[in-house]
Amino acid sequence: MTMGDLEPTNVELRYKIQPRKSDTEQALAGNDFDPFALRDNEHPTTDNETLTHLLKASLGTGILGMPFAFMCSGIVMGIFSTIFTAFICTHCSYVLVKCGHKLYYRTRRTKMTFAEIAEAAFQKGPKWCRGFAPVAKFSILFGLFLTYFGTCSVYTVIVASNFEQLIAHWTGTAVSLRMLICGMLIPLILIAWVPNLKYLAPVSMVANLFMGLGLGITFYYLVQDLPPVQDREYVSWHTLPQFFSITIFAMEAIGVVMPLENNMKTPQSFLGICGVLSQGMSGVTLIYMLLGFLGYLRYGAGTEESITLNLPIAEWPAQAVKVLISLAVYCTFGLQFFVCLEIVWDGIKEKCKKRPTLVNYVLRTVMVTAAVVLAVAVPKIGPFMGLIGAFCFSILGLIFPVVIELIVHWETGFGQYNWILWKNAIITLCGIAALTFGTQAAIKDILKAYSNTENVGE
Template sequence: MAPEVKVPLLEGRGATPAQTLGNIVVSIVGTGVLGLPYAFRTAGWLAGALGVAGAGAATFYCMLLLLDCRDRLREQETEEDGHGGEQRPHGDGGNYTYGDLGERCFGPVGRHFTEAIIVLCQTGGTVAYLVFIGQNISSVLPALSSATVVLALLLPAEVALSFVRSLSALAPFSILADACTVLAVAAVVKEDVQLLVKRGQPFAARSAFAGLWGVPFACGVAVFCFEGFCLTLALEASMSNRAKFRPVLLQAIAGVTVVYVSFGVCGYLAYGDATRDIVTLNLPSNWSTAAVKVVLCVALALTFAVMMHPIHEIVESRLLAPGGWVRRRGGFVERAALHLSRVAVVATLAAIACFVPAFGEFAAFVGSTVCALLSFVLPALFHLRVVGPTASTWARAVDYFFLLSGLVFAGHGMYTVLSPQ
């Protein structure tokens, strides 16, 4: 999950198509990709491939819905200005954030709800990072006994990083995390290919369709993997030629989808029913595998602060609300309150991560609930509100399909978690 505003990679304007393509890939690809082989094991290699491809296509379409909403709101503001109406500024030069769209569609309640969903998505992403770090480090260093011990040792460092308020200073860590993810993916693919060549029959004893329940599970993991949805508007605004954004976005989503499908299929075919929820745990126990795990975990620990930034911003905006007790005290009290809030938020997320049983199930839950709301339900709802009155019957039908499907998907995710096992 990537921050919605003030993203270091997007500072300034004038990005070329190649730069924007790179930014889109950086904002999308995250640790969720390492859970795809497990999702394919649960759904079957064919069902999993179709689920990931469907999630990619739906993500692309709903990103376009947000752009359509923004374009229509700009047209409305231009018309209001032309008729002497009061201009309602949003962002820089008429740019909109996701929260701005929520406010324009449904007032302050819409903004609060949209930002709450964003915070929940960011929380899910940060907890997934911690779960990933805990499980991998404990597998490399058995002396630490459990992921809980790892997270307890990691907590002071994460609290210290949370005090760094400059996203520009934290940006290199985010890029390092993506580079290490590529390294880990390459290491896994190398091992997968070696195993497949050795076996000689890649599809033997591997299910193409493992059951109906596995399909929504795979889709949930896939939705979780398509991170960075909140960056759509900012990415488009960063381009020097915004008209080229849509084809660039299509190239990025299509390329990432192909990589996701290939990685998931190869991982499942290589390990079969032994596929772990984090596929790096399937790698052989040697020094190169341990190095890949450690480097990846260090990078994720460093970029954790970037993932936390939107949460800290919202919490601190409430603490520093005009007329509030903290604002009135100012000085030392204000600084202490800000630091304590960051300590409390990081400690709370670390405590939650200690009770998450498995990375794969958690990623599927986050993807099928709050990520589904953010990626499908809200874009369709905003589009119906802003563009719906003048849209074609077919366009409205598609919006209602995504709206209802997203709600059903989120409901199924909640039921799966809450229902007795």
């Protein structure tokens, strides 16, 4: 045996100098890839915390418009239409998350945003659609940012407007709405500085508590001196489209679905018959139906666009409702803001590796300031956001998820009798109808709001 026989071969050398792969790297390289086991979250949220966030995202100020929506549909049609709308919205959120889980395995990634799911679906889909992947990602990012950044501005106006009414009632002096909005800058910056969804969970719990108390007092007023059901319209066909536009935009929370799923400790629990999504939306649907039914039954044709406007401002319980709901909206600001922050931060974080924490907090401060400045500049921004919400939520919440599902199943098939294809065609038609009628209603609100402003000025 020569000395050459004792020398290691090239193969042996390569084996010796290569570092040992970690368990994560081996799983990524092998067939036993499990995106949920490999997901690395520094502060993961539990199922209950995720459910709390979901309830807060769905139980927004839109619920206060449900009695008006029931007036548009009729008291009987409103019940069935609310169930139908909730089913469509929940199903589209379910479809988005389910497609995301499928794409985790195809792309070997552990989590993705809404926009990344759309991009991956087009990239991994048939050849004819792969070139549209960047367009799909940009469209979703732009739509989400536009919608939720505008929502943050509207939330600022809502809180300031409620306190403006209370101050005027108690002091008899008119206070500048713009000054109240400016005064909210520091509190909004502080809530925007909450670092992640894990630490934002207690804030959402407080928001749910405030909203629950506010709704509880509202229910107290609604059950007083109820007239018989026969005094109300059962079905109102000519204004039914307006019902759907109001309800969809009130219930829709497509923008926070993937951030919630991405931050979960057990993301598999998000789906399923008894999953977090089903539990949350079932409870939300019941509350929406109950408030809509009782509100319309109590006030009939005099039902206002927000049920709080029907409450007597001179009574302290009604004033408490305004305070509680205002505080709930303030606490919800952080969750809505998180969607905007995630979109912008994902686009710039690779360029900010020296001091990422400092840049992140500066970005939060600048974005909150921009939202407040927008609210100060245009305190009548609400109707315009109704237009943007009608346009964006119909496309983002209903149309885009089913398009993604069709592309994900393009090569594997659409199920027996092509049921996925037929089902998605119906949802797409509903989305187009919501887009059309919601946009029309928003434009009417804009014209009404600014014609009233001109009349006051005259």
